[in-house]
Amino acid sequence: MGEINLSQVLDENRSFVDRVIAESGQDIRQCYQCAKCSGGCPGSYAMDYLPSQIIRMLMLGMREEVLKSRTIWVCMGCNTCTTRCIRNIEVARVMDTLRQEAIKAGYVEEGKYVMSFNDSFLYTIRTFGRLFEPGMAMMNNIRTGNFMKDMQFGLPLMLKGKAKPFPHRIKGRREIKNIFEKTKREGK
Template structure:
């Protein structure tokens, strides 16, 4: 991400305080050993490795962090967290950055991954359970990647792995309510309940 221009660090930053509060991790404990990056299976595809993300947060370089594809590519396999000598749950830090992106509505560097998660949650909201067929259809239409996923769908269908009819669950209405509470108030559980109290 070197631009040639010098960056101005802001070590006491909103970014760090948000991440620390959200993830309960001590960002300054990181001493940049790189064990996370070297163990990360997806590091090669990231524009900033996990170690670099930690450094950017330490230095308060928010724009660089929020624009990176790292936070979207992380699949929370927790390999980094389980090896970190500073005992930082780095996957949890990534999670808090995605929550920050959702809270602020900042655009995702990996649009499709963001879209996938939103679509997935939508099917749960709708049926109370995940429904792969609806998910695949909705995602495929929205991502406009129709042919890319056709082959897999066909195979699944012939193997009887694709259930066309969405599930009918009694708990679905409960799920809808929870979604509307959580969805309207952002990521905090207690906030979701507080709003409820105000109704």
């Protein structure tokens, strides 16, 4: 990571830290680094920094390091950290806020697969009114350049009736589209 002047970094990024606290509704300044959140995290093996380290880096105003980290994208939002936190900090909510901040700041390299999956998932919901797994998987594979990924599972699933080749369209698709449009208009 190199040498960092913490007082200078904190002064420069204080507004960022305050915004994360306000948007997440979590006062991370209450954290006293017991690391119980990290000890119970099922995704910690794939993270570059543990959840407690992300919180500490955030408290120190290390904006770029936090937003560029793989950890915020690996977090599954399972809330194990929240359950274990003795200060009642919802770490998963902080991670959600940090993902949004990373997107706004253009730090999406570590999260491109997560964002692709999310976009593919929401597209099928918006289009068909419900999840269409084969379509979502194909769309996600095309977006990520993994064209043949999981192909060996498709035909056996279809032959067993576990996956349908065509989507089932539900009634009320227009209402679902309206929900998506309203959410987009309100900027959420």
